[in-house]
């Protein structure tokens with residue numbers, strides 16, 4: 001495919017009116033600000049604001065990253081779900097720390113979250129699995145996430161069988177399906193600015209409880 005460099009150079013970011021952000025009026029805790037920015041992104045027409053990058057460390061200490069769906073964000077932390085047997089599941093078992101990245105270009109906003117990751121109970125994983133569509137259950141039933149696949153035909157057969165099972169036994173469980181909660185120790189809110197005076201507000205959890213807020217140079 002030709003045109004890669006011309007296309008790359010022709011692209012701009014934030015060709016739009018960016019919202020104002022006043023860090024002085026930001027709440028004492030990051031969660032309400034995350035909720036506010038999330039709703040604002042969705043209302044501003046941001047597609048899939050609930051997709052995020054999840055970065056983990058491999059057992060060799062090297063970073064890894066992939067896209068996941070956000071399942072909740074509450075006082076416990078940021079929730080996501082996956083198979084414990086996947087690459088990320090094994091990495092999290094060995095090194096239970098991770099970072100999340102959200103990017104909402106419609107508003108020139110980025111949110112980064114870092115912290116320890118804890119595993120929810122099997123009941124929570126079951127509830128998570130059954131709160132969503134038949135397709136989501138079928139996808140989870142296929143299993144073997146991150147294993148080498150011999151052929152597309154093999155996936156088609158496994159997927160067809162999983163869809164059939166998901167429809168026939170909607171209450172079935174998938175033992176490897178796991179709910180993870182990232183307990184935030186740091187949350188950073190980045191507001192892009194068209195004069196490049198981007199604002200960065202970082203919350204850091206204090207050992208005794210509560211949060212420290214500080215601005216960062218862009």
Ligand SMILES: Cc1cc2nc3c(=O)[nH]c(=O)nc-3n(C[C@H](O)[C@H](O)[C@H](O)COP(=O)(O)O)c2cc1C
Nearest residue numbers: 051066067068069081082083086087088089145146
């Ligand atoms: C938009 C989008 C949403 C995704 N959501 C999830 C998810 O919620 N859980 C999941 O296990 N994989 C999800 N995936 C697939 C992951 O990106 C990844 O391919 C898979 O989890 C295997 O990652 P791993 O080999 O690092 O464990 C999603 C992919 C995309 C593109």
